[in-house]
Amino acid sequence: MYMYLPIALTSVNYLVVIGLGLSVGLLSGLFGVGGGFLMTPLLMMVGIPPTIAAATDANQIVAASASGTFAHWRLGNVDVKMGIYLLVGGFLGGAVGVQVIKLLRATGGADFLIKMTYVVMLGLVGSFMFVESIHAMRKKKVASAAPAAQAKTAAPEKKRNGFFASLPLQVYFEKSGVTHSALVPLFLGTFVGVLAAIMGVGGGFLMVPVMVYMLRMPMHVVVGTSLFQILFTCVEVTFLQAYSNRTVDFFLALLLLFGSVFGAQIGTVLGKKLHGDQLKILLAILVLAVTVKIVLELVLEPSLLLAYAGGH
Amino acid sequence: MKLSLSVVKQWTVAAAAICGLFAVTAPTARAITCEVTPREIPITLSYHGAKLTITGQTAPDDDLILKISSEPHDTAMKYYGKVGGLVWMKKGGLEFKGVPGVYLVNTTADLSLILSETERDQYQLGYDAMAKATKIEDNKGLPAERKWFDEFTRFKEKEMIYKIQQGTITRRHGEKGNTFEIVVNWPYQAPPGIYNIDLLAVNNGKVVDKTATTFEVKRVGVIAALSKMAVDQAALYGIMSVLIALAAGTAVGAIFKKGGGSH
Incomplete structure (x- = not known):
């Protein structure tokens, strides 16, 4: 029942770890998020040091997102062109974000800013998605009752598209069925990359709403494209963490990915059975629950007032 | 004859004095011994800690203190504090100078009753003795409060690598002489390395005899x-x-x- 982890230097019940991988992989396949914002704290709860937990999580996300991307690819849900633009932006943003955090650490108070960014971003994204999804579901009901109302609701979207249309380098993204300036996904990718680097997460839960609300992509294509982008980001992170910090525990990653690759497949199949708005509401609830957890951690006195230096 | 009697008396006194001296200065006379089994704990794929059996001989009326520890080193930690009177955050760093990574103490009786404070301080037995010998510095190199040492031991106890257990060593007086035995649950959280076992015999509040040995926790096979x-x-x-x-x-x-x- 127990397996010793050579880099984490601890022993874990492998059934528990596989179970964690399965649960987070399921969420990954369902919502297109890497799940790092859930997995890292869960691993810390089973006794894995924070630095090892974060780095190894990136390694298992490679497997889960490869599995999820593959599944979504077959379903025709991956917009490779959009994914590449976002990825390039994400790499640029990540590099900028790392420099920002270095500067903040030098001046002190970086931890406070990181936590606050986390709470504010998660809270905003979660609340917005929740309210918007409920609103959209109500609209649908009204629209089905009175089809004429649909014409009215289409007007503001056209206006938004009009603003994006005025930008140069217009590109048509066939898979998503949208036309945007190449600068838009590049800029949004950079923005998410900066935030993800500051917060120390992959950024899937930020990228998904950006694709849904700013790029107006269909929800199912968003999930596949997000996983595609996360896959490449996590390949880079895993290699750098193993090479520079020696914090990737291969056995821990194996246990997690054993669960997560199956979880991602189950999540993808489940996702097919849910409507886009239902998926959005579920993700919003998840994001809000994590926000509440972080707020409680910030406000309540920790049971231990010390932690090893080097963690998040 | 008178002269020879006086010589014999003088020799007797001298011999008694020499014997007395040996009794005080030669602790080997008490013949305290300490054996650890196994001497090497292999860390395999299914490793989840181990059982260490420590046995030996001791004088019949001595109490025993067994300390298992790793070599002292400086440990860097972060501490939490309230920011803006509302949220708990990691506020800064603390360095604990010269503390062992692992510190497990077992005794035959209450440590504070069987050993004087001076001796506890000298042999680093008990958290109070360790606290006196440990320098704690903050980020700016300034000394930090004692309360952080208590937090440090609480943190290590939660990791299962610091523990003081009193009355856990069993003694037997029989045909094989005066023996003792203790089975220690070795925590899997303890990292690989060489660990010291110090066995002290105490009487009237003082250490009267001591012996030491070592064992190794080693990664093997695919883990190594x-x-x-x-x-x-x-x-x-x-x-x-x-x-x-x-x-x-x-x-x-x-x-x-x-x-x-x-x-």
């Missing part, structure tokens, strides 16, 4: 190979981690192929 690779061939280790994850992900994706379909 992988740890070595992660350090010596970090790039290869990173590439292997990525490739296996990619292969596992796509392989499972292929297995689930039949479950696919189009929207």
Whole structure:
């Protein structure tokens, strides 16, 4: 029942770890998020040091997102062109974000800013998605009752598209069925990359709403494209963490990915059975629950007032 | 004859004095011994801690203190504090100078009753004695409050690598002489390395005899190979981690192929 982890230097019940991988992989396949914002704290709860937990999580996300991307690819849900633009932006943003955090650490108070960014971003994204999804579901009901109302609701979207249309380098993204300036996904990718680097997460839960609300992509294509982008980001992170910090525990990653690759497949199949708005509401609830957890951690006195230096 | 009697008396007194001197200065006369089994704990894939049996001989009326510890080193920690009177955050760093990574103490009786404070301080027995010898510095190199040492021991106790257990050593007086035995549950959280076992015999509040031995906790097999690779061939280790994850992900994706379909 127990397996010793050579880099984490601890022993874990492998059934528990596989179970964690399965649960987070399921969420990954369902919502297109890497799940790092859930997995890292869960691993810390089973006794894995924070630095090892974060780095190894990136390694298992490679497997889960490869599995999820593959599944979504077959379903025709991956917009490779959009994914590449976002990825390039994400790499640029990540590099900028790392420099920002270095500067903040030098001046002190970086931890406070990181936590606050986390709470504010998660809270905003979660609340917005929740309210918007409920609103959209109500609209649908009204629209089905009175089809004429649909014409009215289409007007503001056209206006938004009009603003994006005025930008140069217009590109048509066939898979998503949208036309945007190449600068838009590049800029949004950079923005998410900066935030993800500051917060120390992959950024899937930020990228998904950006694709849904700013790029107006269909929800199912968003999930596949997000996983595609996360896959490449996590390949880079895993290699750098193993090479520079020696914090990737291969056995821990194996246990997690054993669960997560199956979880991602189950999540993808489940996702097919849910409507886009239902998926959005579920993700919003998840994001809000994590926000509440972080707020409680910030406000309540920790049971231990010390932690090893080097963690998040 | 008178003269020879006086010489004999003088020799007797001298011999008695020499014997007395030996009794005080030669602790080996008490013949305290300490054996640890196993002397090497292998860390295998299924390792989840081990049982250490420590046995030996001792004088019949001495109390015993057994200390298992690693070599002292400086430990860097972060401490939490309230920011803006509302939120708990990591506020700064603390360095605990010269503290052992692992510190497990077992005794035959209450430590404070069997050993004087001076002796406890000298042999670093008990948290109070350790606190007196430990320098704690903050980020600016200024000394920090004692309360942080208490937090430090609480933190280590939660990790199961600091523990003081009193009255846990069993003594037997029989045909084999005066023996003792203790079975220590070795925590899997303790990192690989060489550990010291110090056995002290105490009487009337003082240490009257002592002996020491060591044992090793060592990575073996695939655990040793992988740890070595992660350090010596970090790039290869990173590439292997990525490739296996990619292969596992796509392989499972292929297995689930039949479950696919189009929207």
